[in-house]
Amino acid sequence: MTGIIARRRLGAHGLEVSALGLGFMSFVRSADDDEQKLATALVNEAIDAGITFFDTADVYGPDVSETLLGRAIAGRRDDLVIATKFGNARDRDTNPNARGVDGRPEYVRAAVEGSLRRLGIDHIDLYYQHRVDPAVPIEETVGALGELVQAGKVRYIGLSEPGPRTLRRAHATHPVTAIQNEWSVFSRDIEAETLPIARELGIGIVPYSPLGRGWLTGRVRSRADLQGRRLAHPRFAEEVFDANRALADEVAAIATEVGALPSQVALAWVLSRGEDVVPIPGTRHAEYLRENVGALGIALAPEQAERLTGIAGRVRGERALRPAAIGVEAPPLTGALS
Ligand SMILES: NC(=O)c1ccc[n+]([C@@H]2O[C@H](COP(=O)([O-])OP(=O)(O)OC[C@H]3O[C@@H](n4cnc5c(N)ncnc54)[C@H](OP(=O)(O)O)[C@@H]3O)[C@@H](O)[C@H]2O)c1
Incomplete structure (x- = not known):
């Protein structure tokens, strides 16, 4: 049975998604049978609850998250919006000469084929550049994405954490449907420059890490509660x-005070930033998924929302593991190396 979750429009080109998506970055460990069972059960529960929007990337795992998600949606794909990302060059850990971020058109064309294959689908609904390549004019990268749209392999395009001027240039090359940036009670720097530009251009906003990578759930009490990459996070x-x-x-x-969980209040705050905002909390736990869906029914009093808004300025530590890759402005097209 399909649950009822409000829909929101992302961008100005007809893409409609559930008001809350599901981030699939928590599935990076292995694509073995046990993980597949867990992933499939979670995805089915999410779809049954009314979630239509799923977010992954080729670099999660790498390959693992896309593979698990692809198998999990088999047979139910038609009504879903599947978003994935390219550009964090996949062999950078093993090949010291590899480019960390790759936005070259030939890379884009190769990357999409891998994602389509792992996801087991014939088109990607929303394909993001994961990080802007500081060595490639954005017109070249987005030009290649536009060709993928023409070819029917991609429906809509997006950028994650672009520099503001690069976002404008990208949109002038091919309409951008969404940006995916960090935005939460703990991270508000999107609001300074990027958000006004996105709104001026009619670009939808997909906040990632809306739970502050777990901080905002109230369940992280000591460093012993953390695993993997989060232990290294500033x-x-x-x-x-x-x-x-x-x-x-x-x-x-x-x-x-609200009579809700911290995670629900944190998500309600992001959801209340505007109808053009669709957060994608990540989890591998059905219980957490249910709690997060419950955030859609939470109303914050203006005074409570304001107190939450005041917290980000006091958070300690960089918000990103690789801050230099955030907000990158692509080089100009004129005079670019061919
Ligand atoms: N574009 C980008 O550069 C970028 C960067 C980061 C993330 N993302 C995307 O955004 C999604 C979400 O971001 P995120 O995973 O970094 O951070 P997040 O959604 O802020 O937090 C996820 C963490 O919180 C835990 N959690 C989730 N719901 C919970 C609940 N109700 N109670 C207690 N704990 C809960 C999860 O635990 P479990 O996993 O153990 O269930 C996970 O450790 C990712 O899945 C990914 O799709 C994109």
Whole structure:
């Protein structure tokens, strides 16, 4: 049975998705049978709840997340919006000469074939450049994406964490439907420059890490609660941990007033930023998925929303593992190396 989740329009080109998506970056460990069972059960539960929007990337795993998601949606793909990303060059860890970020047209054309194959689909609904390549004019990258749209392999295009001027240039080359940037009670820097441009151009906003990578759930109490890449993340570093946990406790206190969970209040805050906003919290747990869907029914009083809005300025530590890759402006087309 299909649940009822409000729909939101992403961008100005007819793409409609559930107001909450599901991020699939928590599935990176292995594509073995046990993980597949878990992923398939979670995806089915999400679809049954009314979620239509699923987010992955070729670099998650790498390959693992796309592979698990592809098998999980088999037979139910038609009504779904599948988003994936390219551009974080996949062999950068093993090949020291590999480009860290690759936006060359030939790379785009090769990357899409891999994602289509792993996802087991004949088109990607929303295909993002994961990070802007500082060595490739955006017109070249987006030109290649436009060709994929022409060829029917991609329906809509997006950019993740682009520099603001690069976003404008991209949109002038081929209409951009969505940007995917970090945005949460802990991370508001999108609001300074990128958000006004996106809104001026009619580009939808997909906030990633809307739960502050777990901080905003109130369930991270010590570094022992963390695994994998999160242990290396600057906002979970030992020297800032207690300060950031105190801020998470402020969110939890507001949640108590609201009569909701901290995660629900954090998602309700992002959802209340505008009808053009569709967050994609990530989880591998059905229980968390249900809680997150519950955020759609939470209304914050203006005063509570304002208190939440005041927290980000006090968060300690960079918001990204690779801050230099955030907000990159692509080189100009004129005079670019061929
Ligand atoms: N474009 C980009 O550069 C970029 C960067 C990062 C992420 N993303 C996308 O955005 C999605 C979400 O971001 P994220 O995963 O970094 O951060 P997030 O959604 O802010 O937080 C995810 C973390 O919170 C936990 N969690 C989720 N719901 C919970 C709940 N109700 N109670 C307690 N814990 C809960 C998850 O645990 P479990 O996983 O253990 O269930 C996971 O550890 C990703 O899946 C990915 O698709 C994109």
